[in-house]
Amino acid sequence: MQPYQHLSRSIAGHVAIVTGAASGMGRATAHLFASEGAHVAVTDLEQAKCDAVAAEIAKAGYSGSALPLALNVMDEAAIESGVAKVVEHFGGLDIVINNAGFSLHAKIEDDQYPDYWDKSINGLLTAHQRMIRAAMPHLRTSECPRIVNIASTEGIGATPTNSPYVAAKHGVIGLTRGMAVDLGRDGITVNCICPGPIRTGITDGIPEEHKEIFAKRRVPLRRYGNPEEVAHITLSLVLPAASYLNGAVIPVDGGMTIKNA
Template sequence: MTTRFTDKVVLITGAGSGLGRAAALQLASEGASLSLIDVSEAGLADTAAQVTEIASGTKVLQLVADVSNESDVESYVQKTVEAFGRIDGFFNNAGIEGKQNLTEDFGSEEFDKVVSINLRGVFLGLKYVLAVMKDQGAGHVVNTASVGGIRGVGNQSGYAAAKHGVVGLTRNSGIEYGQYGITVTAIAPGAIMTPMVEGSLKQIDQDNWEEAGRQFVSANPMQRFGRPEEVGHLVAFLLSDDASFINATTIPIDGGQSEKY
């Protein structure tokens, strides 16, 4: 069994489902202690139960928080440090897609909501976790961007703006904090079959979303959806010391679709 994270503490936002849960399971299998953050108490409980099932001795802290609320963010970071004494890795992952619409029809309140969670939430996480890591003199951060943060996708003004912003924050913070022994990277997932992507497909065709999904991935070079655990493997690598010279960059995980003309 790989034990890259023995005696390491990893904080994960959006841990109640999807990519956050997949990363938690992978990291637990490699020995990490986990601080799990989500707005859904039930989602956190489900993730914690699955973690315990695969790695019974894992230390798990569950904290309900809204990542767009600064006092919540300051609190989840403080409580993590109080519980474990340090933060070695941070998967800054919580996000939503929002409603799909042309820019002219995209609601202003919807735009604010998506940007608040997907971009402000990432910024606030960086703000408080990087201070802890700077004092430690070490740490690894992985932000969740998207292929929608490195190219246009259409009908997602809020999501595209926020995820492009995450890429910018990643570059900026990586450049700032490399001198302190900290790496900051981002992942850019494509079509990974998570509850959020399922919801996106249902916006396209509520009654035939599975067929909409098959048509959606037919243009992918690998002609399939990615699996959450495939993202979990990448996140674990980037949060480990094996990736200690990868910094200030965004890595697509999309079957090659973002490189296709």
């Protein structure tokens, strides 16, 4: 019998890019990673909002640090430039968290549907593979390369008038599985999280009473989740100890997707 192997559960000193980090799950992930000693690129559309989150992290006195960086994930050149800036600033790259997202609702016959479709596929799916491609040269030199794609329970099922988002999120799951097979030989793990009803900017517009009704009817835990609860699962996937977890699709939804009635 071989001796027990101690596997590290620390990401201290690791470098991560988190997209969509100005709010919600991305912000929570940036805070959590920095509190664990990682160096985090806080990226989002607006520099001022990235600056605000980086300031929060600095004020908290974590052992890790934050680099605020405006980044439009729908712009391929911006992704390549952003990754280069992160590597130049921190000296490498170990972790990619593809979290940036939005939701555009339309019926197939609506005039805006083709535009919503294009934006959803570009921003929610194509952006993921662009970020991975830009990061690949640096991940290949990392001792603990990790990729986590944030999909949605809409990538497992569907709700009405949301097919552009649903299609993109199903695609994120497919991309995760395909990349896990392709990149596994290089020791790069690629996993996916599917958040359910979480208190984020996307769900802010839903009245509290409607949130409560939905949660009591559909979610076994009978509540919406918090961004920090997703962030902790994300952290689990990027630990050095998670070295044999690859191609996983993990719902973080309070049990919603397993409930039959």
